Amino acid sequence: MQKENASKEQNCTKHNSIKNYSHGQEAIDNLPYLLMMTLGAAVFIMGMQGAAWGWVSAAGYFVYGILGAFWIIVFVCPYCNFYGTRLCPCGYGQISAKIVPRGNEECFSEKFKKHIPVIVPLWFIPLLGGGYLIWRDFSWVLLILLLAFCLNSFVILPLVSRTYGCAHCCQKETCPWMKKNSTESIS
Numbered sequence: 001m002q003k004e005n006a007s008k009e010q011n012c013t014k015h016n017s018i019k020n021y022s023h024g025q026e027a028i029d030n031l032p033y034l035l036m037m038t039l040g041a042a043v044f045i046m047g048m049q050g051a052a053w054g055w056v057s058a059a060g061y062f063v064y065g066i067l068g069a070f071w072i073i074v075f076v077c078p079y080c081n082f083y084g085t086r087l088c089p090c091g092y093g094q095i096s097a098k099i100v101p102r103g104n105e106e107c108f109s110e111k112f113k114k115h116i117p118v119i120v121p122l123w124f125i126p127l128l129g130g131g132y133l134i135w136r137d138f139s140w141v142l143l144i145l146l147l148a149f150c151l152n153s154f155v156i157l158p159l160v161s162r163t164y165g166c167a168h169c170c171q172k173e174t175c176p177w178m179k180k181n182s183t184e185s186i187s
Contacts, residue, residue, distance in 0.1 A: 019087070019168070026091035029164060032157035037065035039149040040126035046142050047133030061125060068119035075115040078103035081171045089164060109174045116176075123153050 021029075041058035048054025069092070077096035082088035084097030103111070130146040133139075166172055 021086055021089050021091070023091070026089065029090045029160065032152055032160050033065070033069070036122065036149065036153045036157055037062050039145060039152060040065070040122065043126040043130040043133075043142065043145050043149055046139065046145055047130055057129070061122075064125075065119075065122055068122055071115060071118050074100050076108075076111050079105055079108040079111045081105055081108070082169070089166075089168065105171070108171055109176055113176050127153075 041062045044057035044061060045054045048057065073092045073096045077083055077088075077092045078100050080088070080093055080096075082093040083102055085093055088094065126149050127146070130142060130149070134142055134146065166175070169175065
């Protein structure tokens with residue numbers, strides 16, 4: 001494992017400084033995603049005024065968020081340069097190494113493009129559902145929760161990902177999320 005980490009460091013240092021992340025740093029990197037899931041679930045609970053369907057919707061959304069993270073761990077992380085190392089800022093690479101075999105790193109961009117759409121609805125389900133619930137029965141509490149969800153999901157989470165996690169990644173030149181030209185990342 002140390003030899004593999006040294007090899008990864010050698011491959012990546014030409015782009016960025018590389019460091020091993022502690023479990024605390026990994027937790028910080030995952031906080032915005034966890035907050036997105038929590039705020040999204042709260043939108044359904046508050047929007048449906050604590051009714052059973054609100055709790056069911058909230059639980060379903062939260063479980064979808066957890067399963068979405070595992071989807072990425074299983075189908076994207078094996079192709080990442082940081083698979084099985086402490087170099088992964090969110091810690092997914094270590095989990096992935098325990099449950100699925102290593103993939104070809106050259107396929108990372110392809111796998112990323114193919115599998116990220118599975119979790120994209122997490123950003124829009126509470127927005128659409130909360131928007132409908134506000135339209136149906138306006139509530140200041142729900143509006144504040146929805147605004148907090150949007151601020152976290154569309155500003156804070158991408159900012160933390162790009163500046164804290166992705167900024168140190170040696171695969172960012174081939175990553176659809178980090179490419180400078182957004183038209184390249186879509187095609």
